[in-house]
Amino acid sequence: MTRLDESDITGITAALSAHDRAQIGLVGMDYVQMAHLASGYGFVGDERARRVAIVPVTAGEGLIGGFGEAVCAILTVCGASPFVTQGTDVTGLQEALVGGAELVFMADDDSCIAFAPTGAHSDAVITSDNSSATGIGFATALEQMIERSSDENDRHRVLVLGAGAVGRAAAIHLVQRGFDTAVFDLDEQRGRALAELCGGRLEQDARCFTRYRNILDATNTGSFIAADDVTMGTRIAAPGIPLCVTAEASSKAQVYHNPLELGIATMYFDCLCQMGSGMEQGGDKRV
Numbered sequence: 001m002t003r004l005d006e007s008d009i010t011g012i013t014a015a016l017s018a019h020d021r022a023q024i025g026l027v028g029m030d031y032v033q034m035a036h037l038a039s040g041y042g043f044v045g046d047e048r049a050r051r052v053a054i055v056p057v058t059a060g061e062g063l064i065g066g067f068g069e070a071v072c073a074i075l076t077v078c079g080a081s082p083f084v085t086q087g088t089d090v091t092g093l094q095e096a097l098v099g100g101a102e103l104v105f106m107a108d109d110d111s112c113i114a115f116a117p118t119g120a121h122s123d124a125v126i127t128s129d130n131s132s133a134t135g136i137g138f139a140t141a142l143e144q145m146i147e148r149s150s151d152e153n154d155r156h157r158v159l160v161l162g163a164g165a166v167g168r169a170a171a172i173h174l175v176q177r178g179f180d181t182a183v184f185d186l187d188e189q190r191g192r193a194l195a196e197l198c199g200g201r202l203e204q205d206a207r208c209f210t211r212y213r214n215i216l217d218a219t220n221t222g223s224f225i226a227a228d229d230v231t232m233g234t235r236i237a238a239p240g241i242p243l244c245v246t247a248e249a250s251s252k253a254q255v256y257h258n259p260l261e262l263g264i265a266t267m268y269f270d271c272l273c274q275m276g277s278g279m280e281q282g283g284d285k286r287v
C-alpha cells in the first residue's frame with residue numbers, strides 16, 4: 001500500500017468538495033451513497049449518529065499530517081459523530097474506549113481498520129478493512145459508470161490493474177457481479193495468483209489497458225496511461241495512488257478517483273451492516 005502524503009488529503013472537508021460534486025456526474029451519486037451501495041447498507045433515514053473514535057498511530061513512519069482530521073471529516077459527511085483522540089496509540093485507544101466509542105478507526109503504514117469494541121453492540125467481532133472496502137467501493141463505482149453509459153460496446157468486459165489487496169477485493173467483487181474480468185500486474189506471479197483466485201482471465205501485456213473500455217486501477221505507479229491510450233468512452237475507477245492517468249488522459253477519459261473518501265465511508269457502512277442496522281441488500285462482503 002502506498003503511504004498517503006499530507007498533500008493527497010488536504011482537500012478533504014466535512015462537506016462534499018467541488019471535486020466530490022463533479023464526480024457525481026460520472027456515477028450518479030455521491031461517495032456516501034456509493035458506500036451505502038457497496039457495503040449493502042440500506043439507508044434508513046433516521047439512523048442515529050454513531051460515536052466514532054479515530055486513534056492516531058505513531059508506529060512505523062509515524063503520523064501523516066491531517067490524516068485523522070480527514071477521516072473525521074469523511075465520517076461527518078457519512079452522518080457519524082466522530083472525534084480524533086488527543087492521545088496516540090495505546091493511550092488513544094484507552095481514551096476511545098473510556099469515551100464510549102462505538103467504533104474505532106486506526107491506521108499504520110500497512111493497514112487501516114475499523115472495529116467495534118467487543119460488547120459495544122454484541123459479542124460478535126465487527127471489523128472492516130480499508131483495502132477490501134476500497135476495492136469493493138471502486139468496483140461498485142465502475143459498475144455504476146458502465147450502467148449509466150448508453151454505449152452498448154464492451155459493457156461486460158473489465159480489466160483490473162494491480163493485484164494487491166485493493167485489486168484483489170475489486171476483482172473478486174467484479175467476478176461475483178458477473179463481469180468478464182481480466183487481471184494484469186507487472187508482477188506476473190501476483191497477477192496469475194489473483195486470476196486463479198477470482199476465476200478471471202490473466203493478461204500478460206503491460207499495455208493491455210489500451211484494449212479495454214472499463215478499467216479498475218489498483219496500482220501504485222502513476223501517469224502510465226496517456227491520452228493516446230484512452231477514448232472519451234474509456235471508464236476508469238481509480239483508487240490507485242498516484243493516479244494512473246496523465247492530466248491529459250484524465251480530461252479525455254471518464255476517471256472516478258478519490259484518495260480516501262469512498263474507502264473510509266464504505267468501511268463505516270460495512271461496520272453498520274455488521275451491527276445489523278439498516279441491512280437491505282444484505283451481507284458482509286468482505287473478502
Ligand SMILES: NC(=O)c1ccc[n+]([C@@H]2O[C@H](COP(=O)([O-])OP(=O)(O)OC[C@H]3O[C@@H](n4cnc5c(N)ncnc54)[C@H](O)[C@@H]3O)[C@@H](O)[C@H]2O)c1
Nearest residue numbers: 001002162164165166185186219220239240241259260263
Ligand atoms: N483511494 C483510496 O481510498 C485507497 C485506499 C487504499 C489503497 N489505495 C491505493 O491503492 C493502490 C493499491 O493498493 P494495494 O494495497 O493493493 O497496493 P499493493 O502495493 O499491494 O499492490 C499494487 C500492485 O500494483 C502493481 N503495479 C504497479 N504498477 C503497475 C502497472 N503499471 N500495471 C499493473 N500493475 C502494476 C504492483 O506490482 C503491485 O502488485 C495503492 O496505490 C494504494 O495506496 C487507495
